[in-house]
Amino acid sequence: MKFSLEWLKAFxxxxxxxxxxxxxxxxxxxxxxxLEDPAERLSGFRVAEVLTAVPHPDxxxxxxxxxxxxxxxxxxxxxxxxxxxxxxxxxxxxxxAVVPANGMExxxxxxxxxxxxxxxxxxxxxxxxxEHDGIIELPADAxxxxxxxxxxxxxxxxxxxxxxxxxxxxxxxxxARDLAAAGLGTFKPWRAETVAGSFACPVEIxxxxxxxxxxxxxxxxxxxxxxxxxxxxQARLIAAGQRPISALVDFTxxxxxxxGRPAHVYDLAKLSGxxxxxxxxxxxxxxxxNEKTYTLxxxxxxxxxxxxxxxxxxxxxxxxxxxxxxxTDVLLEIAYFDPARIGATGRxxxxxxxxxxxxxxxxxxxxxxxGLDVLTDLxxxxxxxxxxxxxxAGSPPSEAKVVSYDPALAGKLGGVxxxxxxxxxxxxxxxxxxxxDWQVTVPLRRHDVEGPADxxxxxxxxxxxxxxxxxxxPRADGVARPTATPEQxxxxxxxxxxxxxxxxxxxxxxxxxxxxxxxxxxxxGGLWTLDNPISEDMKAMxxxxxPGLLAAARRNADRGAQSVRLFEVGRRYxxxxxxxSDERATVGVxxxxxxxxxxxxxxxxxxxxxxxxxxxxxxLLEAAGAPVDNLQVMGExxxxxxxxxxxxxxxxxxTVLARFGALHPATLKAxxxxxxxxxxxxxxxxxxxxxxxxxxRTAYAPPALQAVSRDFAFLVDAALPAGxxxxxxxxxxxxxIVSARVFDDFRGAGVPEGKxxxxxxxxxxxxxxxxxxxxxxxISDAVVAAAANLGATLRG
Numbered sequence: 112m113k114f115s116l117e118w119l120k121a122f123x124x125x126x127x128x129x130x131x132x133x134x135x136x137x138x139x140x141x142x143x144x145x146l147e148d149p150a151e152r153l154s155g156f157r158v159a160e161v162l163t164a165v166p167h168p169d170x171x172x173x174x175x176x177x178x179x180x181x182x183x184x185x186x187x188x189x190x191x192x193x194x195x196x197x198x199x200x201x202x203x204x205x206x207x208a209v210v211p212a213n214g215m216e217x218x219x220x221x222x223x224x225x226x227x228x229x230x231x232x233x234x235x236x237x238x239x240x241x242e243h244d245g246i247i248e249l250p251a252d253a254x255x256x257x258x259x260x261x262x263x264x265x266x267x268x269x270x271x272x273x274x275x276x277x278x279x280x281x282x283x284x285x286x287a288r289d290l291a292a293a294g295l296g297t298f299k300p301w302r303a304e305t306v307a308g309s310f311a312c313p314v315e316i317x318x319x320x321x322x323x324x325x326x327x328x329x330x331x332x333x334x335x336x337x338x339x340x341x342x343x344x345q346a347r348l349i350a351a352g353q354r355p356i357s358a359l360v361d362f363t364x365x366x367x368x369x370x371g372r373p374a375h376v377y378d379l380a381k382l383s384g385x386x387x388x389x390x391x392x393x394x395x396x397x398x399x400x401n402e403k404t405y406t407l408x409x410x411x412x413x414x415x416x417x418x419x420x421x422x423x424x425x426x427x428x429x430x431x432x433x434x435x436x437x438x439t440d441v442l443l444e445i446a447y448f449d450p451a452r453i454g455a456t457g458r459x460x461x462x463x464x465x466x467x468x469x470x471x472x473x474x475x476x477x478x479x480x481x482g483l484d485v486l487t488d489l490x491x492x493x494x495x496x497x498x499x500x501x502x503x504a505g506s507p508p509s510e511a512k513v514v515s516y517d518p519a520l521a522g523k524l525g526g527v528x529x530x531x532x533x534x535x536x537x538x539x540x541x542x543x544x545x546x547x548d549w550q551v552t553v554p555l556r557r558h559d560v561e562g563p564a565d566x567x568x569x570x571x572x573x574x575x576x577x578x579x580x581x582x583x584x585p586r587a588d589g590v591a592r593p594t595a596t597p598e599q600x601x602x603x604x605x606x607x608x609x610x611x612x613x614x615x616x617x618x619x620x621x622x623x624x625x626x627x628x629x630x631x632x633x634x635x636g637g638l639w640t641l642d643n644p645i646s647e648d649m650k651a652m653x654x655x656x657x658p659g660l661l662a663a664a665r666r667n668a669d670r671g672a673q674s675v676r677l678f679e680v681g682r683r684y685x686x687x688x689x690x691x692s693d694e695r696a697t698v699g700v701x702x703x704x705x706x707x708x709x710x711x712x713x714x715x716x717x718x719x720x721x722x723x724x725x726x727x728x729x730x731l732l733e734a735a736g737a738p739v740d741n742l743q744v745m746g747e748x749x750x751x752x753x754x755x756x757x758x759x760x761x762x763x764x765x766t767v768l769a770r771f772g773a774l775h776p777a778t779l780k781a782x783x784x785x786x787x788x789x790x791x792x793x794x795x796x797x798x799x800x801x802x803x804x805x806x807x808r809t810a811y812a813p814p815a816l817q818a819v820s821r822d823f824a825f826l827v828d829a830a831l832p833a834g835x836x837x838x839x840x841x842x843x844x845x846x847x848i849v850s851a852r853v854f855d856d857f858r859g860a861g862v863p864e865g866k867x868x869x870x871x872x873x874x875x876x877x878x879x880x881x882x883x884x885x886x887x888x889x890i891s892d893a894v895v896a897a898a899a900n901l902g903a904t905l906r907g
Contacts, residue, residue, distance in 0.1 A: 112273050114283045114368070115350035117266035121369075122287035125296025129267035132295065136271060139293050140572040141280065145270035149350075150260035155208025155217070156232065157181065158249060158257045164190075164197045169223040176231070178203055181256015189227035194245035200253045201246045202237065204230045211238045239263075240345060240355060268350045276559040278472035282371025285556075292540035292573050302481050303488035308500030314442055315385035316502040323412030324388035324424055326447040326507040328479050331379060332487065333440040335359070335496040359434045359441060362489045372445070372474055372482040373466035375414075375422060379440035381432045384417025388424060388446065388504070395420050399427040399462070411456045412448060425453045425470040426462050441490075445483050447476050447507040450558075458646050475556035476507035512553040516545075516566050524564055525571035527579045534570045541569060598696065601735050601795065602680050605698055608734035612727065614678040614700065619659025621682070622649035627662075630781055631655035633749055639684045652684035656699030657751070657774075657790050661782040664703045668785065673716075675703040698735075700727050700791035703784070721756045724771040724789040728760055731791070737768055737798045740841065744834045751778045752790070762799070769793040818849070819875045819882060823894060825903040829858065829867045836901060840871055843897035844890050850874045868906050 116129050127135070133143045160179040167173035167189065174195050176188045180203060188203065195201075204210065206219045206229055213236075219228050234242040237259075253262060271286065279285040284300060291298035308330065318327040339345070340361035348355055351368050355361050359376045367373045377386075391407035397420040398404045405423065407413060414422035421429040425448035434441060454471040457463065480501070487498055522528045538545050543566075544552035553560045560566065571579065595603070610616060628638050628651035644650040653659060656679050664675045678700045685693040702719040709716040725744075733739045741762060748757035748770040757772020771791040779786045827836060833853045840851045855870035862868050875882065875890060882890075895905060 112281060112368075113268055113270050113351045114286070115266040115268050115347060117264065118283050118347045118350065118369070119269075119287055119290075122284045122299055122301065123290055123296045124299055125290070127295050129269070132290065133269065135290055135293055135295050136269070136286075138572075138575045138577050139289055140274070140576060141277075141286065141289065142272040143269060144272050146267060147270070148267045149265040150258075150267075152209070152211045153237065153260035153263070153265055154258070156202050156204050156237070156259040158200060158253045158255055158259055158262050159203035159231075160200050160255045161195065161197055161231075164195055167223060167225060169225075173223065175225055178229075178231075179255055180205070186228040187226055188229050188231060189222040189225055190231045190246065192231060192233070192246040194248065195231060200249040200251065200255070202232045202249070202259045204232050210236050212236045239349065264346075266346075266350065275472060278469055278474060278558065279371065279554075279556040281469050281472070282367070283369050285371055288541065289573070292537055293575075298540075301485075303484040305480075305484050306487050306491065306498050308498055310497070310499050312499040312502045314379070314382065314502075316387075316444075316504050317385060318388040318446075318505040320389050320412050321505055323390065323449050323452045324446055325449070325505050326476070326479055327388045327444070327504040328446065328483055328501060329386065329442055329444045329504075330483065330487065330501045331440065331442050331499040332490055332496045333379070333499075335439060335441060335490060335494040337434055337436055337438050337494060340365075341493060357434065357436065358493050359438065359490065362486055362493075365489070366482060366486055367465055367469065370478065370482060370485065371469055372478050373425070373469055374443065374445040374482060374486055375428050376434055376486075377421065377432045377442040377444065378434045378438045379442050380438070382416045382418075382421070382442060386414065386416050386421075386442065386444070388412060388414055391420065397421070397423060398430045399423060400430055400433065401427065401462075402430060405460050405462070408459075410452075410459070412452055414444065414446075423456065423460070423462070424448055426457055426460070426467045427464050443483060443486055443490075445479050445486070447474065447479060455643075458644060461647055473556075473558035475554075476509065477555045479507060508555065511555055512560070514551045514553060514560065514562060514566060516549045516551045516563050518549065520563055520567050521570055524567045525579065526582065527571060527574065529570055529574050533574070537570045537573045538566065541573070543569075597800070598795075601798075602696065604734045604736075605731055605793075605795070606680050608731060609678040609680075609698070609700070609727075612730060614676045614727075617660060617663050617677045617679045619656070619663055619679060619681075620649060621653055621684070623651050623653045623658050624648045625651045627658045627782070628652070628654055630778065631658055631749075631751055637686050639686050654685055655683055655751075655792060656681055656697055657701065657792060658782070660699050660701040660790070661774075661778075661784055661788070664701055664788065665782065665784050668704065672704065673708065674705045675701065677701045696795040698731055698791075698793040698795060700724070700731070700793075702727070702789040703787075718787055719789045720787075721758075721772045721789060724773075724791050725758070725760075728769040728771040728791045728793060731793050732760065732768055732798070735793065735795055735798055736801055738762070741838070742768065742834075743838070744832055748772055751775055766797055766799075767794065768797050814876055814878075816877045816881060819877070819887070821873050821875065821887070821891060821894075822854075822870060823873065823891075823898075824855075824868055824870045824906040825898050826862065826866050826868055826906045827898075827901065827903045829865055831867075831901060831903075833869055836869055836898060836903060837871065839897050839901055840873060840894050843893040847875050847877075847890055848873055848894075849876045862906075869903075 133146050136143050157180050161176050162179050163177040164174045167175055173189055173191050176190050177185045178188050179185050204217045206217050208217045217230055231246040233246050234240040273280050288298050312331050316329040318324045337357050337359050340358040344365055345355040353364050363374050363376055390409050391411045391413045393408045395407045396404050412424035413420045414424050421432045448470045450471050450473045457467045518531045518534050535545050542554045632638055632654050639652040640650055660677050667675050680698050682694045683697045705716040706719045707717045729739055742760045744758050745761050746758055748759050753773040753775050759767050760769040761767050774788045774790050837851050841848055851871055851873045853869055854872050857868040
């Protein structure tokens with residue numbers, strides 16, 4: 112939330128500087144994300160007087176001005192503005208100044224052969240509004256030579272992060288109240304005088320949805336002239352990041368930003384019949400102010416007349432009933448909407464608006480009449496007109512909460528002892544009513560205060576969060592016991608291994624669009640969906656980590672990344688028995704783009720393939736403690752993978768520890784990613800626990816005797832996986848064979864059709880004594896016999 116120091120001082124009488132205010136805001140729990148001084152952006156711009164203005168000798172639309180800047184010698188400036196003339200006063204940007212609108216640094220230059228020493232500026236160029244028809248015209252009494260920032264009264268702008276539990280501070284008035292309570296000045300709330308209506312309201316106003324809209328107030332003002340809002344208001348709105356539109360629209364924005372109270376103004380000529388807050392009818396549509404059309408359902412509250420829906424209640428107004436420059440009669444509307452209804456509607460429609468952000472957190476239900484008075488006063492003073500009587504339909508919540516409080520809780524829960532008198536004064540400055548026996552009545556605007564702990568938060572933060580001492584927790588003597596579980600240790604090892612292999616860690620959302628999640632559901636009992644998602648696009652819990660990594664890869668590729676190597680350690684969410692949520696620890700890896708960049712030594716760039724994915728899967732499984740030597744490579748990686756370029760790693764036919772390979776073209780198309788893309792998913796929850804697992808490494812004990820290697824070349828069926836033969840050979844003599852690996856796969860001359868020659872290197876490790884020829888023959892015979900069980904024969 113942005114606001115200027117000048118606007119803050121409208122509610123706070125203080126002599127504190129902007130830096131002091133920023134420090135106080137941080138101290139009381141309102142994080143200041145930025146503090147900008149517009150005067151710095153306007154340095155180099157001065158109030159100047161145009162002494163002479165003559166046509167440019169070589170350009171019909173340019174004039175050559177002689178400008179007085181307060182210095183001894185006037186400056187010559189070339190200007191193309193149609194209103195540039197002798198005798199006027201404006202704003203001159205001197206050489207070296209930077210134009211706020213485009214970042215251009217002004218320099219002395221020659222334009223069509225005539226020297227120009229700066230630039231006369233427009234409103235838009237200085238980011239003071241949208242007007243750009245000519246240069247700024249200042250009043251005749253504007254002091255020549257004065258820095259324009261000083262003359263304009265540029266005020267520092269705060270950018271404050273308001274936490275979701277403090278909707279009362281989503282207006283400048285609420286911020287001022289907190290600062291006054293912290294001793295930074297005197298709070299001065301502003302309320303307009305009530306304007307008695309001079310005629311009965313000609314429009315029937317009612318609420319037919321008391322649950323969604325308990326209170327709906329309104330009045331008509333006729334005979335208005337909708338021009339520009341006052342300059343002081345435009346300056347405040349611009350500082351807050353708002354674009355001034357017209358007086359009637361600006362007034363509602365001012366009420367929302369200044370008091371935290373959204374309201375709406377309708378063009379009365381565009382309404383027909385009663386204006387009603389009601390439930391929407393399934394299938395009704397409305398074109399909102401963002402020029403998008405939304406389809407509504409009966410769970411949503413709308414504002415409608417006899418012709419149809421005009422507003423999505425509490426979220427966004429409609430396009431067809433908005434005010435214009437031709438508007439003469441208006442209907443003012445201010446209402447209280449149920450926060451839960453607003454939140455659910457906003458998420459379902461995917462609309463994020465200033466009104467929604469305030470209503471779904473809870474606005475002040477006691478500010479309806481006062482808000483209508485402020486809006487009425489601003490319109491009558493600026494736009495003229497005559498106001499009707501106010502119509503009150505329904506009533507807002509009015510029962511205040513009372514909390515029993517013990518001042519000693521500040522020390523017990525907050526960690527800082529605060530005198531009772533200071534606590535009472537703090538609560539009263541924040542508009543809490545405190546009885547003698549510490550029964551605290553909570554203001555209606557403070558929806559976040561529900562119990563004594565919330566009151567502790569109030570007194571401690573106003574006392575100063577930086578005053579809370581840092582107290583270490585008690586610690587037992589001796590060596591600390593390990594706190595990480597075996598599962599946490601395993602995940603750390605996997606994370607370090609992935610990073611060491613050159614992968615970049617990603618952290619993606621646990622929520623997915625239902626269509627993306629369904630693509631990877633694999634029939635695991637259906638998707639686990641949220642009843643109260645942050646948005647409709649974040650409704651399904653992820654059944655796999657790959658969709659999130661695909662989205663991250665797409666964003667990186669869109670920004671020019673040539674090679675994407677990502678991994679994530681997280682949870683996938685499945686439906687367990689009875690529909691319960693079942694969380695599974697998982698590692699996801701995604702490889703896309705170039706494996707090696709092109710170069711004079713490497714030649715063309717190469718892409719990742721399924722073997723790269725397999726290597727990552729095995730390395731991560733080994734880091735996780737899986738028995739990788741016993742793994743079997745089998746198919747059925749899933750419909751998301753390319754059937755000819757993917758597989759699974761299993762312990763036995765049923766226990767799947769990982770799946771890897773190239774993603775199917777249909778999957779890449781569904782996620783709008785260019786291929787080829789390799790993916791890995793390691794299922795940490797499926798890895799069997801090691802017996803007697805210890806955190807410390809066993810002592811390294813190298814064998815006393817040198818290992819021996821023997822090579823075997825077997826003829827096997829071409830369809831036989833090499834891994835099956837390797838596992839069979841290793842199991843032939845577990846006491847002596849320590850490893851086996853394929854070092855050649857030959858098919859061609861000398862090898863029968865349908866066969867292949869697999870050459871395997873077998874490593875033998877003697878124990879107590881070296882091998883004899885008889886020992887080696889016995890081991891070799893055992894290897895050949897074991898291979899024969901798979902139909903393998905020694906190649907002659």
